[in-house]
Amino acid sequence: MNINWPDALELGPVTVLTGLEKGKYPHGNSVLVKGTNQNVLIDPSLTVAHRGVPIPVDQVLLSHVHEDHIPGMSQLQGIPVSCHEDDAVGLTSIDGLMSMYGLPQSVEQEFRQEVVTDFFYQPQSDVSTFSDNAIFDLGGVEIQAIHTPGHTQGHCAFLIPQARTVFLGDIELSGFGPYYFDAHSSLDSFERSISLCRSLDADHFVTFHHKWVISGRDLFLQMLDDFAKVISNREAEMLEFMTEPKTVDDxxxxxxxxxxxxxxxxxxxxxTRSALIHINRMLKQGRIAKVREDTYQAV
Ligand SMILES: [Zn+2]
Structure with a gap:
């Protein structure tokens, strides 16, 4: 089937619907998976919202529920949408979605408006959910969900064995590193999920954002290590900074x-979130100590 989409990349039964600027936020790279019985679209991006869907789609799967992974739903009215059960709260109401971010009120007000006007958020009345390691049979092609929490609680990667391809969602391998600062994020879970990704058996690794498609497992593993190192480097820098007593505000x-x-x-x-997350973890590990109220120092 010929798919009319600028910069689309075909990987057997998988088509990467490359987003504007290779999926740089607020855009993203959606993935079409074509079976003999049904076609599935993963993470309908803002680019899909602007351009429409190039072929009929029977089902939508989400790596997780965040504003930039669902705007294309506006082009898919009536098509069933599925996400991991731990993220469903973000699909059923905008209050639920906002609770996943946990933003201070001053920031949330403006963002809530953007989610509706720029990302076309609409609550979904008919949400189905899946659990860890769900398998979807499209007819001759399978999609295997791999629960990779951390960015959100329900974040999943999707393996399509017949295409030797994995969709990594927001395990995005960028130089910025993992994003684990939301109310529904977890640094420890994110690190465990990165470790889990080391065992993924595939040749093509699709990220939702601008790293786009990484081909070759060795390159992927190198990028995954560099991605994880953003966390350990940050923590090492904080520890060094705390040679002298420091507050969260510092x-x-x-x-x-x-x-x-x-x-x-x-x-x-x-x-602030990052400082608190790492201070709590380093306190637990005995690498820093509380020397005064809200003041910490490396041990
Ligand atoms: Zn996200």
Whole structure:
């Protein structure tokens, strides 16, 4: 079947519907999987919302529920949508979606509006869910869900063995590193999920964002290691910074996530979340100690 889509990449029964700027946020790379009985679209992106769906689709699967992974649903009215049970709350109402991010009110107000106007959010009344390791049979082609929590609780990768391809969702392998700062995120889970990804048996690794498609397992493993190192490097830098006693506010001002030049109203919130997550973990591990109220020092 010939699919009319600029920059589409065919990998046997899989077609990567490359998003604008190779899927750079707010866009993303959606994936079509074509079986003899049905076609499935994974993560309908903002580019799909703008261009439409190139072939009829019977079902939508989501790697997770975030604003940039669902805007194409606006082109798929009445098509059944499925996500992992732990993310379903974000599909049924915008309040549910907002609870997954856990943003401070000052930031949330504007973002909530953007989700509706720029990402076409509409609550889904008919959501079906799947559990860890669900398998979808499309006729001659299978999609295997692999629960990879951390970015969200229900985040899943999808393996399509017949295409030797994995869709990694927001295990996006970018230089920014893993995003684990939401209310529904978990740093420890994310690290376990990255370890799990090391055993994925495939030749093509599709990320939702601008790293796009990585072909070759060795390159993938190298990129996965570099991605994980963003976390360990951040923690090592924080530990070094805490040679002298430091507060959470000191960590926020020093910036361990964003470069000083980045100016977004989300920055302080993310830096605060990151500081708290790593301080709590390093306290538990005995690598830092609390020396005064809200003041910590490397041991
Ligand atoms: Zn996401």
């Amino acid at each position: 960590c926020v001002a020093r910036r361990f996530v964003y470069r000083p030049s980045v100016d977004m109203n989300l920055v302080d919130h993310v830096e």
